[in-house]
Amino acid sequence: MKNLNVFLFEWRHFVKNPFKIVALILFMLAGIYGLHNGADLYHKQQAEIERISSEVNADRQEIINYYKEGVKGPEDRPWVDVTNPYWALRYAYKYHFKLPSAAMVYSIGQTEQFGFYKQVTFGSSPLDADMTKEIANPERLQIGTLDFSFVILFLLPLVLIILIYNVGSFENEQGFLNLVLVQYASINKWLLSRVLFYMVLTFLCVIALMIYGTFLTDVFTDESQAFMQITFLVFLYLVMWTVLFFFVLKSAKNILSNTLSMVGIYLLFTFIIPAMVHQWVSIDKPANLMTDFIDATRDEREKLYNEPEVTIHAKLVNLFPEIKNTKTAQDSILNKRVVRRSIAALGNQLTKKSVESIAEESQEKNRKIQNTYWFNPVVYFQNQLNQETRTHYQNYQDYSNNIQSAIDEQVKELVLDMYDTVKVDEKRYLNYTK
Numbered sequence: 001m002k003n004l005n006v007f008l009f010e011w012r013h014f015v016k017n018p019f020k021i022v023a024l025i026l027f028m029l030a031g032i033y034g035l036h037n038g039a040d041l042y043h044k045q046q047a048e049i050e051r052i053s054s055e056v057n058a059d060r061q062e063i064i065n066y067y068k069e070g071v072k073g074p075e076d077r078p079w080v081d082v083t084n085p086y087w088a089l090r091y092a093y094k095y096h097f098k099l100p101s102a103a104m105v106y107s108i109g110q111t112e113q114f115g116f117y118k119q120v121t122f123g124s125s126p127l128d129a130d131m132t133k134e135i136a137n138p139e140r141l142q143i144g145t146l147d148f149s150f151v152i153l154f155l156l157p158l159v160l161i162i163l164i165y166n167v168g169s170f171e172n173e174q175g176f177l178n179l180v181l182v183q184y185a186s187i188n189k190w191l192l193s194r195v196l197f198y199m200v201l202t203f204l205c206v207i208a209l210m211i212y213g214t215f216l217t218d219v220f221t222d223e224s225q226a227f228m229q230i231t232f233l234v235f236l237y238l239v240m241w242t243v244l245f246f247f248v249l250k251s252a253k254n255i256l257s258n259t260l261s262m263v264g265i266y267l268l269f270t271f272i273i274p275a276m277v278h279q280w281v282s283i284d285k286p287a288n289l290m291t292d293f294i295d296a297t298r299d300e301r302e303k304l305y306n307e308p309e310v311t312i313h314a315k316l317v318n319l320f321p322e323i324k325n326t327k328t329a330q331d332s333i334l335n336k337r338v339v340r341r342s343i344a345a346l347g348n349q350l351t352k353k354s355v356e357s358i359a360e361e362s363q364e365k366n367r368k369i370q371n372t373y374w375f376n377p378v379v380y381f382q383n384q385l386n387q388e389t390r391t392h393y394q395n396y397q398d399y400s401n402n403i404q405s406a407i408d409e410q411v412k413e414l415v416l417d418m419y420d421t422v423k424v425d426e427k428r429y430l431n432y433t434k
Helices: 002-015 018-069 085-090 102-106 137-142 148-164 169-174 177-183 187-214 224-251 255-284 291-306 309-319 321-325 336-341 343-370 377-388 393-419 426-432
Strands: 094-097 117-120
Touching: 002 018, 002 187, 018 094, 018 102, 018 117, 018 148, 018 187, 018 426, 085 393, 085 426, 094 393, 102 148, 102 187, 102 224, 102 377, 117 393, 148 187, 148 224, 148 255, 148 377, 187 224, 224 255, 224 377, 255 343, 255 377, 291 343, 309 321, 309 336, 309 343, 309 393, 321 393, 336 343, 336 393, 343 393, 377 393
Parallel strands: none
Antiparallel strands: 094 117
């Protein structure tokens, strides 16, 4: 009953304080703005994927018509023969998409740093130009763009400071604590009840924002579990800051010391520690300049094209032993065109090794950062939010790995069908596009 009385008292105190009301309103407006930014990016990616899919279907239909009409290719390109595996695969128009999560409305994460669609060919790699980093969220912040996770991670603690900065210390400065002690058995319980009021008030505001976000994307329909997990993470994050600030209020003597202490803790956990960890990781693991990848895609591939067909054929047999029994391999005269057009398989192996090396370095950086979670909680919660919205680095690494698997599959189809002198028909072409 006493706790309820404290809540009612604090509510009356809150509604009479325009400074706190304005702070909470501005927090809500920032949250709405962040939700719309996440939703806009989600719908933008969906629309782009639909546009590409529509264009791909139209392009494929044109190739299918060649098979139906008995035409080998476009009239203005007489050298193209879609019945040949080499050209059929080049005109397969195969794309791999990273479908956006509806929960992206709550966290943009790494979405703006990586591509979300990729045309897969036997000459592709996961580090091609169309997979390079786009404009990053920190850069978007400089031009006035922020997402909901930024509001939660960085603005929520500030709002909590504004709401509770004078709790307890005002009464202490005015000499009212003895009166409080008469009415309540414990000053700490009274103080905790007042702090909990603002924690509950802030959490209800966050829940209202998250529910509003469900109207912007199909979160409840497609990502209901993510919604619950994000709600739980936000609650834990709010509890963490509430506990830290409660101990400040418990030990502080005046409003000024309260405010300075809480702001100092806020700066420590949101800026100083993450910056120190980032600097340490950057020094220990400098940014990869991708020299190995550049060498593999330029110099090493150039060497391949300069090698004799017999040497290239031997390497292909070593890579795909199945081709020993193909028509080309058993022919006494080696088909130079088949061998030359199969070089892409060897080039893929070169770039694949360098891509794996770069990915391993990035994973090592992530492991180092994960080891700091116990004293770097803000980054921990940030990464957890990104995981729930499928905008984490690992989600894009998995996407990259899937692209490499698709390239490997297409390269194998190219070599085996070229060596077996397969004549591609409509059915086989459609199989290439899957």
